[in-house]
Amino acid sequence: MSATMEPRIQYAKTSDGVSIAYATLGEGRPIVFSPRVFGDIHLYTNVDYRPPYIGPLVERGWRVIFYDGRGTGSSQRDATGGDLNRRILDLEAVVEAVGSDRFALCGVASGGPAAIVYSVQRPERVSHLVLVNTFAHGAEYFESIPSVRVSRDLRHIAEDQWEFYTLALANALNAFSDTETARRLAATIRAGVSPRAWIAQRDALEQIDVVDTLRSIAVPTLVVHDRADTIGDFSMLASKLASRIPSARFVATDDFARAADEFMREGEAPPTKEEQLPSGTAIILFADIADSTALTEHLGDAAFRTKARELDSALRAAIREDAGTAIEGKLLGDGVLAVFASARQAIEAALSCGRAGDEAGLPLPARCWCGRPCGRWRALRQACGLRTVAIRR
16 A cells, blocks of 8 residues: 555646646545745655645545646646736636636645635635645745745745755754654755746745735635644744635644635535444454654654644545445544454454554554444543444454
8 A cells, every 4th residue: 555646747838838747646625735936846756755634635525726837747847937917827827727717725834825815816716715734925935934044035046056945944944853854845846947037936926916916805714833844933924824715714824725624615514424334243444643742752753743734644545445434523542543344354453554654754653442332432532522333352
C-alpha cells in the first residue's frame, strides 16, 4: 500500500497560450487550490514535501484540484513571470478545464492573493474561500516572516549561487531544525523552478497589494492560522487579514483540513456510515502511534503533526483497500478506528498499517477485537464520541 495517491496530470491552456499542469484527487464536491510558488503538483509528488492537507480532504469526501503555476513543476517552464494577473490566468484555465461551475477555493501562502482576487471577480462560482497562512500585502509578508525574509535578503546571490541560496532558504523554511531535511527540500526547490523564474516570482509576490480588494469579498470566508506550518508564525498576519474581510471567520489550528471541512460543510446534516457497517459479529481494528509524546519531543511538534496527518491518510487508504470502514469522530490519542466484516481483511489491513507506520518512522501497533455489543466496548465508544458499532474482544 502506497502512502501517496498518484495524481494523473493533465494540461489546461491559458488565454495567453501557456500550458498549465493540473491534477485531481478524490470524488465529491470540488475544492481548487491556488498554488504556492514551487508548484503544488511538484510538491505533492515529492514524498517529503507533499502538502499534508490534500489526503485528509480527499478522505473527507472532497475532490481536490491542484496545479503547478507557470514556470514551475510540470507546467510550461519557459513561461516565467509570477505577477498576479498571470496567476489569475492560470487559475481560470484550470477551473475551465475541470468543468466545475461552482467550487470552494483555497489559497495557501503565496497562493492566497490570486484566490482573493478571483473570488471578487467571480463570486458566483466560489462557494467558499479559505485562506491559509497567506497575505494581502506582499511587502508586509516578506517583512513579517523571518524565513521568507531570507529569500529577499539573499536575492542578490540567487542566480549565481543557486545551490547555496536554496540551501539557505530551505534551512530557514525548516526552522533550522534538520539539515538533512533541508538539503532534500533545497533539491526539491531546484528541481521545481529555475533561478530566473524564482527571482521573477519572488519579486512579483513582494509587489502584490490587494488590501483594498478585501472589503469586496462577498463569499463565505475562513482565514486560517495553520500552526503546524514550519515556515513561521502567521498569527498576526492571519488575524489582520481576517479583520479586513467582511464577516470572515478566523481560526488557529493544527489541523487545517478538518477546520476547512467543518467550515465548508456548516449547516449540512452530518454524514453517517451506520448503514454501511456490518451487522452481527464484527472485527474492529485500532491503530495508534506508540509513544507519541517522546516522538513529539524528538521530532518537534510541527514535524510530528505533519507526519501524523500523512500517516492518517495512508492508514485510511489501507483500510479502504481491505474493504474496511474507518469510523469518523473524536478518537483517543493519535489513532484510527475501523470496522470489518472479515477477520482476514482486518488482519491484512493491520499489516498494511504497520508497514505504513514503519515507512513514516512512527511505530504503529495495531490491535483487533471481534465479537458482539457489550458494555466494555460501549464505554470506549462513548469516550471516543462514536455512535456506531460496539463489540467484545
